[in-house]
Amino acid sequence: MTPNPYFFIVIFVGVAVVFPLMPLGLAWLWRHFFQPPKPGAQKNATYECGVESLGEAHVQFQSQYYLYCIIFLIFDVEAVFLVPFAVAFTGLPVGAFVAILIFLLLLIEGLVWAWSKGCLSWAREKSVE
Amino acid sequence: MSEQIDEGLKSELQKQGIWVTSTQELYNWGRRNSIWPLQFGLACCAIEMIATAASRYDLARFGGEVFRPSPRQADLMIVAGTVTKKMAPQIVRLYNQMPDPKYVISMGACAISGGPFKQGYNVLKGIDRYIPVDVYIPGCPPRPEALLHAFMELQRKIDGQKLTGENKAAHLDRAQPSEFPVPAFGAHDLEPPSNLDLFRPPQIERV
Numbered sequence: 001m002t003p004n005p006y007f008f009i010v011i012f013v014g015v016a017v018v019f020p021l022m023p024l025g026l027a028w029l030w031r032h033f034f035q036p037p038k039p040g041a042q043k044n045a046t047y048e049c050g051v052e053s054l055g056e057a058h059v060q061f062q063s064q065y066y067l068y069c070i071i072f073l074i075f076d077v078e079a080v081f082l083v084p085f086a087v088a089f090t091g092l093p094v095g096a097f098v099a100i101l102i103f104l105l106l107l108i109e110g111l112v113w114a115w116s117k118g119c120l121s122w123a124r125e126k127s128v129e
Numbered sequence: 130m131s132e133q134i135d136e137g138l139k140s141e142l143q144k145q146g147i148w149v150t151s152t153q154e155l156y157n158w159g160r161r162n163s164i165w166p167l168q169f170g171l172a173c174c175a176i177e178m179i180a181t182a183a184s185r186y187d188l189a190r191f192g193g194e195v196f197r198p199s200p201r202q203a204d205l206m207i208v209a210g211t212v213t214k215k216m217a218p219q220i221v222r223l224y225n226q227m228p229d230p231k232y233v234i235s236m237g238a239c240a241i242s243g244g245p246f247k248q249g250y251n252v253l254k255g256i257d258r259y260i261p262v263d264v265y266i267p268g269c270p271p272r273p274e275a276l277l278h279a280f281m282e283l284q285r286k287i288d289g290q291k292l293t294g295e296n297k298a299a300h301l302d303r304a305q306p307s308e309f310p311v312p313a314f315g316a317h318d319l320e321p322p323s324n325l326d327l328f329r330p331p332q333i334e335r336v
Binding site for chain 1: 199201218220222226293303308
């Protein structure tokens with residue numbers, strides 16, 4: 001009689017449960033019989049290279065940063081296209097030159113638009129909502 | 130516990146391919162062959178420590194090559210170099226943050242006593258003023274062989290630690306502290322200048 005093919009999965013799950021539980025149980029027994037736990041204020045403190053930690057760990061970043069991320073994309077994409085453009089500059093036909101110029105103008109237009117909206121000044125007043 | 134096994138019987142069994150051991154021996158055998166040091170160096174001794182860990186001197190032979198960047202995973206603190214008074218509180222705090230069992234090697238003249246900078250206004254005159262030191266290595270700086278020797282001495286010390294009884298190892302003893310007070314910056318010196326439970330300043334007797 002052949003065993004149920006799923007029987008091996010049952011064995012596998014059993015081993016997967018027992019295998020991590022065994023060292024945890026052994027560690028618990030060791031702690032119980034031999035090594036008493038010695039927690040302390042400094043031992044449990046946040047590790048900060050030996051310096052006392054200051055303030056909260058949950059620091060919030062201002063949502064204004066997303067504008068900078070978007071504007072960064074303009075320069076990022078521009079750099080990617082500018083490098084091959086510069087390398088192949090002397091051998092380019094007029095059509096390709098005009099095409100890349102239009103592309104650059106589009107990006108510059110985006111930058112000018114963001115600038116005119118006041119996105120480049122950091123501490124914005126409430127009037128520029 | 131290991132005293133209860135007759136040594137003659139043990140070797141006789143070993144010849145037959147039966148390995149007899151005790152919990153204490155097994156525990157210490159595992160511990161002494163995987164001493165993970167805390168990864169930090171203070172001065173020129175650290176260069177020798179790095180050389181010891183590298184391939185030529187090969188600390189890995191003793192199971193101690195895994196330098197941990199966090200005290201949570203470290204067993205051994207190698208105080209390698211001059212301890213300034215600015216740095217001493219951080220070192221004591223790092224020692225406190227290490228889990229038990231933990232050991233300290235005081236490497237070089239500076240970590241032992243302040244060394245050539247002993248007269249300096251900002252130099253701590255030995256890290257043993259604040260934390261318990263297990264092995265001292267003299268030298269300025271000690272050669273990698275000396276650090277290896279200190280490692281072997283530490284292994285010997287760990288091997289001899291008792292699991293139960295009156296003089297059991299400090300980390301197994303509930304009464305023994307695991308943390309030591311961190312000195313604070315005072316007006317002229319660290320406050321207190323030394324932990325008097327650990328360290329007694331040498332008295333000069335005038336006759």
